[in-house]
Amino acid sequence: MSLSNLPNDDIDEFAVEQDHDEREEEISERAKRLHSAVRQAGGNGKVAARANMKLGTLSRYLAGRDMKASAMIALADACEVSLDWLAKGVEPTPALETxxxxxxxxxxxxxxxxxxxxxxxxxxxxxxxxxxxxxxxxxxxxxxxxxxxxxxxxxxxxxxxxxxxxxxxxxxxxxxxxxxxxxxxxxxxxxxxxxxxxxxxxxxxxxxxxxxxxxxxxxxxxxxxxxxxxxxxxxxxxxxxxxxxxxxxxxxxxxxxxxx
Structure with missing residues (x-):
């Protein structure tokens, strides 16, 4: 059945489920990037200390919990990675490495x-x-x-x-x-x-x-x-x-x- 043949309520429900799936995938991919950045930056303990964050909070983010903007900024800074990369997977411009x-x-x-x-x-x-x-x-x-x-x-x-x-x-x-x-x-x-x-x-x-x-x-x-x-x-x-x-x-x- 095409979307044009679905009742309006079903179309709305389909859109919500699709948005939810895309959001979950985005959070999962971000957690994978965080894993990589934390490992390169010396491990959970060092990164949590640099970000002034509880180790348990960092662990939840690594497990796939969605991050607040403030936490994302702190973790990008602690891991010395681009915020664009951590948030969206956008690679930094090489010429702008310090x-x-x-x-x-x-x-x-x-x-x-x-x-x-x-x-x-x-x-x-x-x-x-x-x-x-x-x-x-x-x-x-x-x-x-x-x-x-x-x-x-x-x-x-x-x-x-x-x-x-x-x-x-x-x-x-x-x-x-x-x-x-x-x-x-x-x-x-x-x-x-x-x-x-x-x-x-x-x-x-x-x-x-x-x-x-x-x-x-x-x-x-x-x-x-x-x-x-x-x-x-x-x-x-x-x-x-x-x-x-x-x-x-x-x-x-x-x-x-x-x-x-």
Whole structure:
């Protein structure tokens, strides 16, 4: 019998059962990912302690109990995995894995050589109203970064890049407050990914995702913050459109522990 031939009550019951089955499968798959993350992070005891969670609570989540958003955030942080991956199985972007640049000797203020590229570092997010061009911002330091590191490790060939320290928790756990990101501000196609944006003159870091043919979704990785949509005809790269509501400053191509 096709669905069109079922009575309305039966169709509603069928839809409820289908939704329930999909929900159960989603929770089961999340528990499997949690098992893997906990094992890699050192076991139940260590993860529970890092997440400030009772061991019994963690055990119930591992057994397939649905997780609250706050618990999911704490466990992703404790296991050092992406919240997107733990919640939905979305793999993190490799370039955004934290890299201790100072330890890797990829950044220096001295010993200039032909393989080094000068890159500006902004200690704090530039003030609102300063514009979308990093060349116009003040209070920066210049660092020399290995071109080999930028190209071979990050896969970035642009020389229009800058470092900036991120403030706020809206992108936790992908980017935590106080961490440093590397931004490529050479104009390029706006596709799904992490971007530094100017929204009505305020600089923010968000994830962009194409919602449909006419709209872009602006997403915070921290589920406590709401997603909102912007019409594609109301956004642009830098100052290309004087009437734009959302301007793209650049694409986030790396996340780092600077060590200074």
């Amino acid at each position: 890299i201790p640049l100072r330890t890797a000797a990829a950044v220096t203020q001295k010993n200039e050589d032909d393989d080094a590229l000068p890159v500006k570092f902004f200690e704090v997010e530039p003030s609102a109203g300063v514009g979308v061009y990093p060349s116009e911002w003040v209070d920066s330091q210049d660092f020399l970064v290995s071109k080999k590191f930028i190209r071979q490790v990050l896969g970035v060939w642009s020389s229009k890049i800058f470092f900036v320290r991120v403030q706020g928790d809206s992108m936790t756990p992908t980017i935590r407050s106080g961490e440093t990101i590397l931004v490529d501000y050479a104009p390029q196609d706006i596709v799904d990914g992490l971007f530094m944006l100017s929204l009505h003159g305020r600089l923010i870091v968000k994830r962009l995702s194409i919602k449909d043919m006419h709209n872009i979704s602006v997403i915070s990785d921290n589920p406590r913050y709401n997603t909102f949509d912007v019409p594609m005809n109301k956004m642009c790269w830098a100052s290309a459109d004087p009437d734009a509501e959302l301007r793209v400053v650049g694409k986030v191509v790396g996340r780092f522990e600077m060590g200074f």
